[in-house]
Amino acid sequence: MNERLIQNLHNSLKYELKAGTKGSFYKVAGQSGILPERLNWGIFAQKKVSVKDSFKLNEINAKYKKNESGAYKGLNNGSIHTSIWKPLPEYPEFYGYGILDERAKIFDLLIIYSENVCSSTFEIHIFKGMGKKEYLEEAFRYLRNYKKKKPHF
Amino acid sequence: MNLDYIEVAKFLNKDSLNFHYLDKEASFKGADKYFFKGCRKLEVWHYSNTNLLKIKGSLPYFINGHNFFSSLEDWAEGLDYLSSCLNTNVYSGLVECFEFGTIQEIPFSEELFLRNHIKLPGTGYREYKKGEILTGKEFINSSLKVKIYDASRNIKNKLDKPIQDEISRLYGWDRTRHYIKIENHYKKPKAYFRGNVYLNELLASSFKKQLQEHLISTYQSIMKTGKLTLPEKKADLNAGTLPLLILKELEGIYPFKTEDLLKAKIKAISDKILSPDDKKARMKILRENLKKITNQGKSEYDISELLQAKIKQEIESG
Numbered sequence: 001m002n003e004r005l006i007q008n009l010h011n012s013l014k015y016e017l018k019a020g021t022k023g024s025f026y027k028v029a030g031q032s033g034i035l036p037e038r039l040n041w042g043i044f045a046q047k048k049v050s051v052k053d054s055f056k057l058n059e060i061n062a063k064y065k066k067n068e069s070g071a072y073k074g075l076n077n078g079s080i081h082t083s084i085w086k087p088l089p090e091y092p093e094f095y096g097y098g099i100l101d102e103r104a105k106i107f108d109l110l111i112i113y114s115e116n117v118c119s120s121t122f123e124i125h126i127f128k129g130m131g132k133k134e135y136l137e138e139a140f141r142y143l144r145n146y147k148k149k150k151p152h153f
Numbered sequence: 154m155n156l157d158y159i160e161v162a163k164f165l166n167k168d169s170l171n172f173h174y175l176d177k178e179a180s181f182k183g184a185d186k187y188f189f190k191g192c193r194k195l196e197v198w199h200y201s202n203t204n205l206l207k208i209k210g211s212l213p214y215f216i217n218g219h220n221f222f223s224s225l226e227d228w229a230e231g232l233d234y235l236s237s238c239l240n241t242n243v244y245s246g247l248v249e250c251f252e253f254g255t256i257q258e259i260p261f262s263e264e265l266f267l268r269n270h271i272k273l274p275g276t277g278y279r280e281y282k283k284g285e286i287l288t289g290k291e292f293i294n295s296s297l298k299v300k301i302y303d304a305s306r307n308i309k310n311k312l313d314k315p316i317q318d319e320i321s322r323l324y325g326w327d328r329t330r331h332y333i334k335i336e337n338h339y340k341k342p343k344a345y346f347r348g349n350v351y352l353n354e355l356l357a358s359s360f361k362k363q364l365q366e367h368l369i370s371t372y373q374s375i376m377k378t379g380k381l382t383l384p385e386k387k388a389d390l391n392a393g394t395l396p397l398l399i400l401k402e403l404e405g406i407y408p409f410k411t412e413d414l415l416k417a418k419i420k421a422i423s424d425k426i427l428s429p430d431d432k433k434a435r436m437k438i439l440r441e442n443l444k445k446i447t448n449q450g451k452s453e454y455d456i457s458e459l460l461q462a463k464i465k466q467e468i469e470s471g
Contacts, residue, residue, distance in 0.1 A: 001230050004218045004316070008192050071173075105240055106173045129174060129238040 006142045009128040017120045036062040057096045058084040075104045091140040099131035107131035154255040158211045161246035165204045171240035192218035221320040244353040253364040254336025256304045263303035269379040269454040298338035305332045377452035378402040384445040394442045
């Protein structure tokens with residue numbers, strides 16, 4: 001896919017851990033009206049012993065507030081959920097990736113980047129419609145170059 | 154040479170369109186208009202009563218941000234992405250209209266090119282100007298619109314600097330040189346290709362060959378001026394020769410002979426004003442002036458050879 005198109009499908013947000021909480025992150029940078037301002041970070045469901053789950057690193061769960069608008073608010077009564085999986089092996093600098101929201105036949109790719117293993121801040125890079133196997137490599141490659149070009153946030 | 158603007162229609166029957174990636178722009182009776190954002194927007198129409206989907210726009214602009222060139226692979230990537238996001242196979246859509254054309258570098262100014270392409274038999278005509286400058290022409294009939302326009306102006310005015318840099322790097326565009334766009338806009342593909350055209354068919358390389366050939370043949374059918382060689386000596390370019398030059402140019406387009414018209418005009422003048430000897434003398438001068446003008450047969454602004462070379466190059470490079 002053309003890099004310019006990927007650039008137009010890309011959006012980035014930054015979240016920061018709220019002091020005194022274990023996994024409550026608030027948006028501190030990036031466009032409003034995409035993901036909820038507050039995200040829960042952590043695995044709350046019981047992890048199964050399966051090959052698939054061995055790639056699972058974390059989960060994002062959140063709910064839009066009543067007065068909050070968002071790209072996914074119309075799905076699942078304003079609740080969003082995605083598992084975060086290990087990144088492609090060639091791109092270990094990224095924490096992982098998730099897809100929002102396959103259940104609703106939406107395939108937005110979320111790539112997570114953090115300088116502190118998501119302990120206090122992380123970036124979510126959203127790639128509209130690229131949450132499919134055939135686009136993963138391109139999105140990771142684009143993001144690596146994007147991160148190299150100039151500092152963001 | 155590549156496809157550009159397109160309109161595709163598809164009945165979704167019992168399938169549902171995925172609206173998540175669409176931004177609603179307007180609602181009309183029975184139809185909603187959305188746009189789908191890429192490098193540029195595509196229009197997406199949904200007619201809820203019939204569950205009909207229509208996609209309109211320039212796919213090269215959507216996927217690349219420009220229409221300087223786009224390959225069939227670019228199209229496939231863009232359409233795969235659209236199909237995936239809209240949750241429908243757009244390849245089986247019916248092509249309602251489309252454009253096929255090319256941007257060609259020319260060795261003279263764009264305006265000179267446009268001024269010397271004057272008529273396409275069997276079509277109406279419209280020209281576009283920016284102030285006094287001629288920027289484009291369209292030759293139109295009920296099923297086809299042939300467009301020729303100043304592509305350099307579009308690139309400089311409509312595209313951002315990074316995109317201009319990209320087309321320089323990838324395709325050798327040079328802002329100091331001259332470029333023209335020649336395009337066939339098929340308003341009714343069904344009429345031209347004797348039956349419905351579906352998007353998957355349009356993207357076949359055999360179809361592209363047909364479109365290339367048709368682009369060349371329509372271009373060649375455009376009547377051109379610039380077939381005359383100007384006298385080289387200043388003395389031969391007197392005030393009496395200049396109108397004759399224009400008349401001789403028009404001979405290529407309209408069914409008349411300059412010499413016959415002049416003869417008839419002189420003959421019609423009363424003998425009281427011009428005696429038969431005066432008439433002979435004037436006709437002699439006109440003939441002498443006409444002799445200074447030579448017809449080289451082909452317009453110096455005809456770029457058929459450049460277009461043919463481009464097709465050859467595209468075939469060779471696969």
